[in-house]
Amino acid sequence: GENVEQHPSTLSVQEGDSAVIKCTYSDSASNYFPWYKQELGKRPQLIIDIRSNVGEKKDQRIAVTLNKTAKHFSLHITETQPEDSAVYFCAALAYSGAGSYQLTFGKGTKLSVIP
Amino acid sequence: DAGITQSPRHKVTETGTPVTLRCHQTENHRYMYWYRQDPGHGLRLIHYSYGVKDTDKGEVSDGYSVSRSKTEDFLLTLESATSSQTSVYFCAISEQGILNTGELFFGEGSRLTVL
Numbered sequence: 752g753e754n755v756e757q758h759p760s761t762l763s764v765q766e767g768d769s770a771v772i773k774c775t776y777s778d779s780a781s782n783y784f785p786w787y788k789q790e791l792g793k794r795p796q797l798i799i800d801i802r803s804n805v806g807e808k809k810d811q812r813i814a815v816t817l818n819k820t821a822k823h824f825s826l827h828i829t830e831t832q833p834e835d836s837a838v839y840f841c842a843a844l845a846y847s848g849a850g851s852y853q854l855t856f857g858k859g860t861k862l863s864v865i866p
Numbered sequence: 867d868a869g870i871t872q873s874p875r876h877k878v879t880e881t882g883t884p885v886t887l888r889c890h891q892t893e894n895h896r897y898m899y900w901y902r903q904d905p906g907h908g909l910r911l912i913h914y915s916y917g918v919k920d921t922d923k924g925e926v927s928d929g930y931s932v933s934r935s936k937t938e939d940f941l942l943t944l945e946s947a948t949s950s951q952t953s954v955y956f957c958a959i960s961e962q963g964i965l966n967t968g969e970l971f972f973g974e975g976s977r978l979t980v981l
Contacts, residue, residue, distance in 0.1 A: 752925070757908075785969075787909075794956065794972040795909065840908055851922055854970070856908040 753778040753845035757857025764831050765865050772860045774841035775823040783844035784817060784824045785854070790837045798839075799826070831864045838862070869893050870973040872957050878979045885944040887976050889957030891937075897960045897968065898940040899924075900932065902953040903975070909956065915940055947980045954978075 754777040764770045774784075785800035801808045801815045801824065808815050812831075817824040828835055838859045847853040869892030879885055889898060899914040911924030913932040921932050929951060931943045944951055955976045962968030 787970075794974055795970075796972070797969045800969075842909075847925075853911055853924060855925070856910070858906055858908040 752847055753781060753843055753853070753855040755841060755843050755855050755857045757841050757860055759860060760858065761861045761863070763863045763865060766831060766833060768831055770828045770831055770835070770862055770864075772826045772839055772841070772862070773823060774825070774843075774857050775821075776843040776845075776855075777822065778843070778845040779819075779822060781822075781843040781845040784815070785842050786813075786815060786826050787840045787842065787856075788837045789840065789859075795840060828862075831862075833864050833866055836862060836864045870957060870959055870971060872955075872973040872976045874976060875974065876977050878981065879947055880981050881948055882946050885947050885978065885980075887942040887955055887957075887978070889940045889942070889959075889973060891940075891959050893959060893961070893971070894937060895959040895961045895971075896937075897962070898934065899958040899960075899970065900930075900940070900942045901956045901958060901972075902926065903956060904953050912942065912955075944978075947978075949980050952978060952980045 756775045782803040787795040788798045789795040799815050801817050812829050814827045838861050840859050841857040842854045871890045873888045900912040901909045910926045912930050915921045915934040933941045957973040958970040960968035
């Protein structure tokens with residue numbers, strides 16, 4: 752099955768700096784890569800996603816890049832703010848057998864933005 | 867926030883007892899999922915449903931069963947709870963299936979402790 756590795760597990764940045772979180776996946780057939788943000792004690796929420804036919808996608812201060820050849824994708828947050836502090840999860844969609852597809856999540860990155 | 871409620875939100879039980887968690891949605895979404903979240907493991911899919919009485923196993927289905935008799939309700943049952951099932955359980959819904967890259971909307975989570 753699909754395996755998603757996420758790095759780093761924790762990340763601290765100064766307010767205003769950029770943050771980058773990287774994920775690698777194992778199944779070359781994976782074609783959809785969402786990112787979810789989970790604030791402390793809250794539910795995960797989708798913040799951005801990218802499909803395999805696109806190399807980069809931006810939404811204000813966040814962007815995601817995808818390198819299919821290397822099988823890795825990254826989340827970039829610019830001009831970080833304290834409210835960006837949260838746990839971020841990457842995920843990859845892959846065929847899991849018997850006609851089923853599953854999202855496989857990375858283990859998460861805890862981002863702390865220091866004022 | 868999507869109309870998803872989970873109950874109970876917190877439960878403490880003893881090893882060997884049965885436990886049922888309920889997920890109720892008011893969005894009339896076809897797809898419903900149960901995930902568990904554990905430190906260092908991210909989000910892992912337990913079971914999912916693609917319609918009334920249509921369910922399938924996820925990555926970590928052993929020890930769990932599900933039922934969906936109505937569109938709005940998806941029940942997760944631990945027939946005989948074990949300490950390894952201590953976790954935070956999230957229900958999620960999506961209008962489109964994962965194959966169509968439907969966004970997952972998560973409930974607030976149910977924290978289960980098995981003593």
